[in-house]
Amino acid sequence: MQKIRSSEITPEHVYLSRRRFMRLGALALGSTALTACGGQLGETLAGRPAPAAPTKPADAAADTLGIRRDEFGDPANSFETISTYNNYYEFTEDKEGVAKLAANFKAEPWKVTVGGLVSNPRTYDIDDLRRKFDQEERIYRLRCVEGWSMVIPWIGFPLHKLLAEVQPKAEAKYVRFESLLDPNQYPNQRPLSLYPWPYTEGLRLDEAMHDLTLMVTGLYGKPLPNSNGAPLRLAVPWKYGFKSIKAIVKIELTAEQPKTLWNTLAPHEYGFYSNVNPQRPHPRWSQATERRIGESGRRPTLMFNGYADRVAGLYAGMDLQANY
């Protein structure tokens, strides 16, 4: 009898995902062929969620393995994926190139000034922030305006705790955030750069005070990797990823809506709000659908990135097509 090599036996999870494929008919054939070919693409296809059988939360086996999941039961992306696929234009426009260029970034010591229209302006050392505020894990979806998404287990504290300390004045209506400006550390900030550095972002005060708005100091229980915006970044999960500014050095309360980098560069494409909205098309990327990194195919994009029940009230009565 001819012996079957162990490498020729299909692992059960691949076998099962193939079974699901069969329902998809012709597409399944091609994809299965690629899956059988293996490699990175094959595994991506094998990891494709079956439209007929969505992932259910509380997968006992997976949970004992310590797999983190969002509230829909979707597994978090790996630490490696999250820290090596980044949009961080201060380093480079190449998402895969950021981690290498950021390796020697100096994230300590680091000071953050919180000022503007506040009664109690302060400058914090990054260690103060880590000690003063309880660091909690929040598993958020991140939806990039480019049409891809990840599930990320951030570590951090809600911004409203920090704002409560500095006490915004009554006339404060917005929060302005500013990233580090340091051409010695950021190759793409050299003279003649076409971006109006430093990176700036902004939120309306009620958005900033929302409990979902997180000041991020870590990832997967570890300090924040440089490529993800160490040592301090923002995570606003119901907005497109570029709103979640990295390497924050300055937080300012203002009366006027602050200028933001992408809005300045292309105002018709990137609005001040930039809430995830599948109904508002973008000239280049699909906003109706997204690819979850690690899967093939596309998922429908959810209004407010799936956080509508918690944040839709912030925009009650607002025309979200005009205020994109």
Place this chain on the structure above:
Amino acid sequence: MSWLRTNGLRLAVHIGALVPLGVIILDNYRYNLTANPIQEITVRTGKAALVLLVLSLACTPLNTVFGFRQALRVRRALGLYGFMYVVLHLAVFAVLDYGLDLQMIGQTIVEKYYIIAGFLAFLILIPPAVTSTRGWMARLGKRWKSLHKLVYLAVPLAVMHFALLVKSLSSRPEPLIFGAATIALLALRISGVRRASAHCASKARYYFRSTVKPTPRQAGWPTGNRSGHPPEDAISRTA
């Protein structure tokens, strides 16, 4: 050696055109296709298609302006390899990215200008690709040439497709480079421009030769081949 001189360029084109595909397959097994492999393959096949299509546009001016006739012998191969990458690019988009969901694909096509441009380029390239054989060339006679001028429309559309999807042209100048090359290569087909450029090219060649002091080794070279003219027997086979 004479085989290599007559067939070297063709060999280089066949190998070179398959390199991007080979690297994609290799990178698949090296897990080197980024965290977003479908996106990466889409970008790579698209760029390979553009490079090859622009190179195919370069063949005729290389002959008419610079007298490099061998270029004509690789024109079809460059165009067809370019079309192969267009088909791969589209297949990755439709099958792997959109799971052949025709409704979703339809919505994207009408919604995004860059997809309209790219899809038009694909449609326009089908007739020239299908009629690229000798049989069709004979069957269509004079019309063959006009039909293949569709490429002059398809390549600018493909460049537009690229330019429209780049986040900011000032920081990502690649589409501008492809655009400039395409415009230059199309301009060289206008008879006035072609004659003037050919004149300049021959002057430059003459100037270059007359200022370089011939060393014994150079002097020994057959001058006919220095200018890139292949032996006559090679030319007769290109028609």
